[in-house]
Amino acid sequence: EYDYIVIGGGTAGLAVANRLTENPNVTVVVLEFGQNVEDFPEVFIPGMIGAGRAFTELNWAYQTVPQPALQSRQPVINAGKALGGGTIINSMIFPRAERAQYDSWGAINNNDPNWTWDNLLPYFKKLEDFTPPNEFQTKVGGARFQPQFHGTNTNTSLPGGGRVKIGFPNFFFPQSTLWRTASGLKPSPDLDNGLPQGTVGVSANSLDAKNNTRCSSVCGYYTSFADRKNFVVLTGVLVTRILWSNSTISPLQAVGVEYRTASGDVKSFSVRKEVILSAGAIGSPKVLELSGVGNATILRAAGVEPVFELPTVGENFADHVHSWANGFTNISITKDSLLLDPAFNQSQVDQWFHNRTGLYAAAPRSLSLVNPSNLFSNKQQLSDALNGARRNLSHFAELFSNGNKNLAKGIEWQHNFTLTTWAQDSSAPVEINYEPGYSGPTPAGTRPARKYTAINAVLLGPLSRGRTHIASSDPSQPPAVNPAYYSHPLDVLTHVKGIQLGRKMLRTPPLGNIFEAEFEPGADKKTDADVEQWARQVVQSDNHVIGSLAMMPQDLGGVVDTRLRVYGIRNVRVVDASIIPFPISAHLESSVYMIAERASLSSC
Numbered sequence: 001e002y003d004y005i006v007i008g009g010g011t012a013g014l015a016v017a018n019r020l021t022e023n024p025n026v027t028v029v030v031l032e033f034g035q036n037v038e039d040f041p042e043v044f045i046p047g048m049i050g051a052g053r054a055f056t057e058l059n060w061a062y063q064t065v066p067q068p069a070l071q072s073r074q075p076v077i078n079a080g081k082a083l084g085g086g087t088i089i090n091s092m093i094f095p096r097a098e099r100a101q102y103d104s105w106g107a108i109n110n111n112d113p114n115w116t117w118d119n120l121l122p123y124f125k126k127l128e129d130f131t132p133p134n135e136f137q138t139k140v141g142g143a144r145f146q147p148q149f150h151g152t153n154t155n156t157s158l159p160g161g162g163r164v165k166i167g168f169p170n171f172f173f174p175q176s177t178l179w180r181t182a183s184g185l186k187p188s189p190d191l192d193n194g195l196p197q198g199t200v201g202v203s204a205n206s207l208d209a210k211n212n213t214r215c216s217s218v219c220g221y222y223t224s225f226a227d228r229k230n231f232v233v234l235t236g237v238l239v240t241r242i243l244w245s246n247s248t249i250s251p252l253q254a255v256g257v258e259y260r261t262a263s264g265d266v267k268s269f270s271v272r273k274e275v276i277l278s279a280g281a282i283g284s285p286k287v288l289e290l291s292g293v294g295n296a297t298i299l300r301a302a303g304v305e306p307v308f309e310l311p312t313v314g315e316n317f318a319d320h321v322h323s324w325a326n327g328f329t330n331i332s333i334t335k336d337s338l339l340l341d342p343a344f345n346q347s348q349v350d351q352w353f354h355n356r357t358g359l360y361a362a363a364p365r366s367l368s369l370v371n372p373s374n375l376f377s378n379k380q381q382l383s384d385a386l387n388g389a390r391r392n393l394s395h396f397a398e399l400f401s402n403g404n405k406n407l408a409k410g411i412e413w414q415h416n417f418t419l420t421t422w423a424q425d426s427s428a429p430v431e432i433n434y435e436p437g438y439s440g441p442t443p444a445g446t447r448p449a450r451k452y453t454a455i456n457a458v459l460l461g462p463l464s465r466g467r468t469h470i471a472s473s474d475p476s477q478p479p480a481v482n483p484a485y486y487s488h489p490l491d492v493l494t495h496v497k498g499i500q501l502g503r504k505m506l507r508t509p510p511l512g513n514i515f516e517a518e519f520e521p522g523a524d525k526k527t528d529a530d531v532e533q534w535a536r537q538v539v540q541s542d543n544h545v546i547g548s549l550a551m552m553p554q555d556l557g558g559v560v561d562t563r564l565r566v567y568g569i570r571n572v573r574v575v576d577a578s579i580i581p582f583p584i585s586a587h588l589e590s591s592v593y594m595i596a597e598r599a600s601l602s603s604c
């Protein structure tokens with residue numbers, strides 16, 4: 001029996017468990033399917049990001065259902081399957097979103113003042129053990145920071161020291177510096193200051209700057225605290241369902257959690273206070289549905305007996321979509337050099353182990369957050385597109401709501417907010433980040449063995465909403481995941497504009513001076529229509545899934561309240577990316593930690 005049972009030892013799960021166990025009288029058990037893999041080089045070496053996700057034991061690799069707008073392709077959504085969750089295999093880019101977007105979380109929840117940028121900033125600071133950039137990182141790397149937005153191990157306005165080591169690496173590709181000038185955007189004084197939109201800058205990484213290694217949630221919230229007697233972590237166990245007291249009594253009460261060990265034994269723990277669901281935006285709705293909470297029709301079809309009707313569980317699901325532009329370059333060193341020249345690669349690995357420098361010390365970080373006016377050179381086209389989306393607001397809200405009238409109102413609220421910020425040119429629907437090497441859809445071996453200069457274009461503000469639901473009562477089966485990519489016409493148009501802008505940036509001096517010829521999308525893809533056709537064939541998930549157990553009022557289709565309690569259940573809270581009500585203009589890691597830090601307060 002434990003006071004708290006945390007389902008999923010990922011990004012948020014370990015953070016919340018760490019903070020709860022700061023009180024020695026509180027007992028917590030964390031149940032995690034994967035293993036502790038902190039000693040994998042593919043995990044701890046920054047320059048190896050991307051390699052870890054290729055291991056099946058580290059990645060759930062959820063394949064979506066066929067996506068009609070992507071020619072029925074079934075892209076894979078990566079999600080960390082180890083202690084540390086997403087922070088084990090992610091790209092370590094660590095920015096925050098726009099202050100107005102965090103304010104909107106409070107606004108959509110009847111103006112709850114707790115969920116505003118000003119009131120969340122202390123938690124963003126509390127999660128950090130930030131190392132400011134040194135002279136080299138500032139002068140050569142272009143790193144900038146404003147101290148008032150960061151926390152350190154000892155300097156937090158809230159009790160408890162900062163945990164996740166955040167810093168800048170000691171290797172910068174020179175072409176990344178050229179890129180920042182080429183973007184034409186104003187430089188950001190700090191991408192974490194709540195106003196990243198319309199700027200270009202160098203994001204900090206979730207990285208221990210003292211020894212140039214990844215800092216995952218295991219590094220930040222577990223390793224140094226593993227000897228706390230009240231902080232128990234079980235790895236290699238699959239949570240199969242939450243156990244309820246008498247299901248006819250309202251509100252429903254969790255009395256324990258059932259799990260399956262690697263050898264197939266079914267066991268359970270009892271809970272005294274609360275079950276905390278932190279299995280991620282795909283894993284958490286799955287566990288709720290396996291426990292009989294959700295849309296009764298969907299549950300019955302999957303063979304699960306409904307216990308409590310909460311029809312929007314798994315709905316309102318969204319993801320960032322990712323595409324590219326790339327070309328050949330004449331510059332001497334790119335990340336491709338590691339692939340093209342095995343001897344050079346070995347020397348770089350040796351160098352990293354010797355003094356933690358060189359190409360393997362680098363992690364991605366050059367970001368530009370582009371506003372609608374940066375994307376649309378034709379203002380009339382932008383205004384027509386926004387007006388079209390406004391005219392069809394109810395139509396798409398209804399379409400995406402899966403027949404739930406409350407959720408249709410919620411999605412309409414979300415779209416209204418997003419379109420207003422775009423009309424004001426005060427939000428970034430697209431991120432364009434620079435890659436000093438190949439980035440694109442064509443595997444090595446199939447593409448020309450050359451050096452590349454590339455951009456990633458990430459659609460940060462998709463209006464499309466899909467769903468994720470169990471399709472079987474067998475907990476070992478993946479759910480049917482449908483992010484409904486490109487289902488809203490404005491998503492496609494905006495993303496295409498982002499790819500086109502990225503192509504232009506690659507050709508703009510001084511970055512353009514190292515550009516030889518385009519490889520992808522390809523010289524034959526001239527018009528927006530050509531690029532759109534290509535994008536539908538190649539775009540992938542950016543692995544930023546959210547919204548499936550949204551923090552919204554129930555009459556807008558929400559699943560949790562602003563204390564993150566599941567509606568109608570006495571003692572189950574959701575603490576992970578599932579609660580983010582709609583897409584934000586940033587990579588998610590820092591926001592997920594912030595949510596966990598806030599949820600750990602007993603007064604939350």
Ligand SMILES: Cc1cc2nc3c(=O)[nH]c(=O)nc-3n(C[C@H](O)[C@H](O)[C@H](O)COP(=O)(O)OP(=O)(O)OC[C@H]3O[C@@H](n4cnc5c(N)ncnc54)[C@H](O)[C@@H]3O)c2cc1C
Nearest residue numbers: 008010011012033085086090091093239283577587588589
């Ligand atoms: C490949 C990739 C690259 C990314 N790049 C970046 C980036 O550069 N910057 C950034 O900010 N964000 C990035 N993200 C996103 C970010 O890492 C995630 O949004 C974030 O980690 C999600 O945190 P979470 O707590 O919601 O879920 P997770 O961290 O995924 O944690 C969920 C945990 O629950 C476990 N679990 C699930 N189901 C069960 C079950 N039934 N029983 C037991 N355990 C279970 C999982 O194994 C996992 O450990 C990336 C994500 C991926 C996958």
